[in-house]
Amino acid sequence: xxxxxxxxxxxxxxxxxxxxxxxxxxxxxxxxxxxxxxxxxxxxxxxxxxxxxxxxxxxxxxxxxxxxxxxxxxxxxxxxxxxxxxxxxxxxxxxxxxxxxxxxxxxxxxxxxxxxxxxxxxxxxxxxxxxxxxxxxxxxxxxxxxxxxxxxxxxxxxxxxxxxxxxxxxxxxxxxxxxxxxxxxxxxxxxxxxxxxxxxxxxxxxxxxxxxxxxxxxxxxxxxxxxxxxxxxxxxxxxxxxxxxxxxxxxxxxxxxxxxxxxxxxxxxxxxxxxxxxxxxxxxxxxxxxxxxxxxxxxxxxxxxxxxxxxxxxxxxxxxxxxxxxxxxxxxxxxxxxxxxxxxxxxxxxxxx
Ligand SMILES: [Zn+2]
Numbered sequence: 001x002x003x004x005x006x007x008x009x010x011x012x013x014x015x016x017x018x019x020x021x022x023x024x025x026x027x028x029x030x031x032x033x034x035x036x037x038x039x040x041x042x043x044x045x046x047x048x049x050x051x052x053x054x055x056x057x058x059x060x061x062x063x064x065x066x067x068x069x070x071x072x073x074x075x076x077x078x079x080x081x082x083x084x085x086x087x088x089x090x091x092x093x094x095x096x097x098x099x100x101x102x103x104x105x106x107x108x109x110x111x112x113x114x115x116x117x118x119x120x121x122x123x124x125x126x127x128x129x130x131x132x133x134x135x136x137x138x139x140x141x142x143x144x145x146x147x148x149x150x151x152x153x154x155x156x157x158x159x160x161x162x163x164x165x166x167x168x169x170x171x172x173x174x175x176x177x178x179x180x181x182x183x184x185x186x187x188x189x190x191x192x193x194x195x196x197x198x199x200x201x202x203x204x205x206x207x208x209x210x211x212x213x214x215x216x217x218x219x220x221x222x223x224x225x226x227x228x229x230x231x232x233x234x235x236x237x238x239x240x241x242x243x244x245x246x247x248x249x250x251x252x253x254x255x256x257x258x259x260x261x262x263x264x265x266x267x268x269x270x271x272x273x274x275x276x277x278x279x280x281x282x283x284x285x286x287x288x289x290x291x292x293x294x295x296x297x298x299x300x301x302x303x304x305x306x307x308x309x310x311x312x313x314x315x316x317x318x319x320x321x322x323x324x325x326x327x328x329x330x331x332x333x334x335x336x337x338x339x340x341x342x343x344x345x346x347x348x349x350x351x352x353x
């Protein structure tokens with residue numbers, strides 16, 4: 001492998017990406033984030049990937065088709081064909097196996113009820129796995145398996161460390177690593193796990209560099225991982241060189257800030273440099289709640305019915321972000337300056353036409 005990217009013939013700066021779940025029509029909030037992700041990538045000479053996160057049982061091909069149509073209509077283009085997570089299950093399985101071979105996973109027999117009870121115990125950090133099944137003996141595991149009568153989930157065996165990173169828009173953040181679920185008992189892979197794997201691989205469907213890195217124990221996910229500010233206080237006694245992932249920039253809604261430390265931890269454990277993170281402000285309704293399909297006319301086809309053109313919508317996005325009301329994605333690319341972006345949430349109400 002070179003010191004560039006995993007793929008030849010693509011931007012040496014790597015890619016940005018947008019990763020919708022095809023469980024419905026994209027709404028104004030999704031479309032604005034997609035426009036920003038594309039603009040960040042193109043304005044920094046990166047490639048841009050579209051990834052369909054269709055492992056969810058609610059995914060439908062007709063929603064995927066509608067999402068691609070709406071993104072194209074907005075003026076967003078992408079490199080290569082869209083990446084579909086449902087095509088990559090064998091990749092996720094091979095990486096889970098590689099982690100297990102390094103004793104970096106464990107079987108978890110906890111039910112939702114068990115986890116809810118643990119979460120209500122005193123001193124429990126909200127949302128974090130309490131470690132119930134981390135250190136079971138072979139015999140205890142056999143007992144749990146026959147007791148529950150179902151396949152266990154596979155969790156990452158993480159060190160309890162603090163992970164700090166500097167977001168391009170929201171500054172310094174930190175959080176704890178967690179024994180995140182890699183594969184649920186029903187065989188489906190978790191969002192945090194597959195998102196990190198796919199960001200490392202980009203369009204490549206060859207997991208061997210990643211598996212080689214895991215097998216070599218290349219990762220060093222200790223304290224200070226993800227710290228791009230170079231503060232010099234990282235404790236990385238035997239830090240080996242981290243590899244460059246294909247996706248080097250992640251732009252997404254700032255409601256996902258709290259899951260970022262766990263993703264960075266995993267990325268470094270797999271032996272790869274964390275990408276640049278630029279979280280962007282959300283679109284909310286008049287109750288300051290994240291916009292949803294219940295908030296009236298919020299999709300492109302619905303807005304068209306009210307007489308709002310795609311170009312007008314791009315103008316509204318641009319203005320809401322503190323830029324002139326341009327009429328196309330290409331024009332937005334020309335006026336966009338990340339350092340001058342309005343970072344307040346945008347309150348969207350159905351336009352009165
Ligand atoms: Zn458990």
